[in-house]
Structures are given as C-alpha cells and as structure tokens.
Amino acid sequence: MTKVVLRYFFDFMEGQEKWLNRMAHKGYRLKRCGRMVYLFESCQPNEYEYAVEFVADKSYSKSKDYRQFLEDMGFRTFTKNINLNFSLGKVRWRPYARGMGQIATSPGGFNRELLILEKKRDGKPFQLHTDLDDLISSYRAFRNSYFWAVICLLGLFAATFVPGIFAYSSALWRYVAKILVGVLAASFIISTIKYSMIIGGLKKESRTNE
Known part of the structure; x- marks a missing residue:
C-alpha cells in the first residue's frame, strides 16, 4: 500500500527528520519525494530510520561525491529542497556556502539542498558525524x-x-x-x-x- 503526503517544513532538518521517523514508526517507508510531496510504501513498523543532512554549503560536484560516498556505505539517499522554486535555468547565490558551493544552478544543486538518508534500524545510533x-x-x-x-x-x-x-x-x-x-x-x-x-x-x- 502506498501513501501520498503533501507537506513543507520550515524546520528543514530536525522537523523533517523527526516526522520521517514517526512515519517509519507507523510502518511507512519513504519511496520518493518531491518539492512538497512524499510518497511512502508500507513496511514493518520501525523497520527503517532516517537522518537529514544539509549539503547546500558544498559545490554540486562535491555534494554528488558525498552522496555517492554515503550510498557506498549502504545508505539509501534522496535529494530534497529547502525552497519552493519550480523554474528551470535558475541561478542562486548562497552566501553561507564555501567556494563554488555559493553558486547553485538548475539543473545542478538548486532544489537539492538536503539529503535524506535511510538505513535499516539495527539498534545502533544513526550518527553521520562522530567527530x-x-x-x-x-x-x-x-x-x-x-x-x-x-x-x-x-x-x-x-x-x-x-x-x-x-x-x-x-x-x-x-x-x-x-x-x-x-x-x-x-x-x-x-x-x-x-x-x-x-x-x-x-x-x-x-x-x-x-
């Protein structure tokens, strides 16, 4: 069974992360997500858990490499936006980013400011940054x-x-x-x-x- 939810978060990281884990607790696994749409499929309650990572401070190439690194570690990943821009060919300046990460384009890093990470719940803390x-x-x-x-x-x-x-x-x-x-x-x-x-x-x- 699939479930479609329309939702937007102003608390992009913690709010979204807690909500995704509540959905997993109820037996819903994230299958796909868009700008405001989340598509879930049924799973065993508490079978999966989620973390949200901010990658908008990285250049598009570095964020792609980082995503590949996480997938190689066994995480399932989804890109997610923190804005609601639907246009193509946009260029955005990110003053909070570093180096080439300050420039976001579409296609490119625009509307891909977050990574949603999924792993099977194994009793171990979901910690991406141990340092x-x-x-x-x-x-x-x-x-x-x-x-x-x-x-x-x-x-x-x-x-x-x-x-x-x-x-x-x-x-x-x-x-x-x-x-x-x-x-x-x-x-x-x-x-x-x-x-x-x-x-x-x-x-x-x-x-x-x-």
Whole structure:
C-alpha cells in the first residue's frame, strides 16, 4: 500500500527528520519525494530510520561525491529542497556556502539542498558525524543559511515601510505582506538562535574533552 503526503517544513532538518521517523514508526517507508510531496510504501513498523543532512554549503560536484560516498556505505539517499522554486535555468547565490558551493544552478544543486538518508534500524545510533568539530561545522553551515534568510527578510520587511516602493499595491496587500514577512523572519530568527545554542553546547563539550 502506498501513501501520498503533501507537506513543507520550515524546520528543514530536525522537523523533517523527526516526522520521517514517526512515519517509519507507523510502518511507512519513504519511496520518493518531491518539492512538497512524499510518497511512502508500507513496511514493518520501525523497520527503517532516517537522518537529514544539509549539503547546500558544498559545490554540486562535491555534494554528488558525498552522496555517492554515503550510498557506498549502504545508505539509501534522496535529494530534497529547502525552497519552493519550480523554474528551470535558475541561478542562486548562497552566501553561507564555501567556494563554488555559493553558486547553485538548475539543473545542478538548486532544489537539492538536503539529503535524506535511510538505513535499516539495527539498534545502533544513526550518527553521520562522530567527530565534534565535523558536527559543529555541519551545524554552523545550516545555522548560517537561516541567518542569511533573516537578513534578506528583514531587508524586505524594512522595504515595506519605504514610501513609493509599493505605490501600486493596495494598503491591505502591504499590510498582509508586512505580517507574512515579519512572521517568516521571526521563525527564522528562532531557528538561528536554536542552532547557535546547539553549536555553543557542542563547543563546550569539545573543550571539556580536550
């Protein structure tokens, strides 16, 4: 039996990871995923488990190599987006990435910012990063993506107060736009703080282990 679920996550990593594991707990295995669509097939409850990895800070070639490395280790992988752009031929600048990872194109790394990993539940922790410095680096890259989103949204929010920019829009539309942008910015600020606290805790643990 298959099950189709339409869903989008603002908490791209932890929220999505917990939800996928809840679905696996109920006996649903991920078969395919799109921008907002998840297709599941029936399996034994708790037969599989999932982890979500952020790869948007890598260049497209490096993320492909990393995905192949994970598949060679026995993981089943799916690429996943963190935005809802449906256009082709897009180019996006990622200020939080490193080197060529700052440029994302479609086709390419655009709409492939995440990797969903699946393995059979074997009682062992699903840990991709056993080194604390590596884990901190991974969280920092993800935190920075939220930080830059906050900067952009705050700039857009400020622009709604500039006379003349939305001169051809109704007062109601401008009011709704301010609310939507403000809510999005607030949610991303919360996520930025959340992952900053996680990074701080990991740094403290790293210093303790030295």
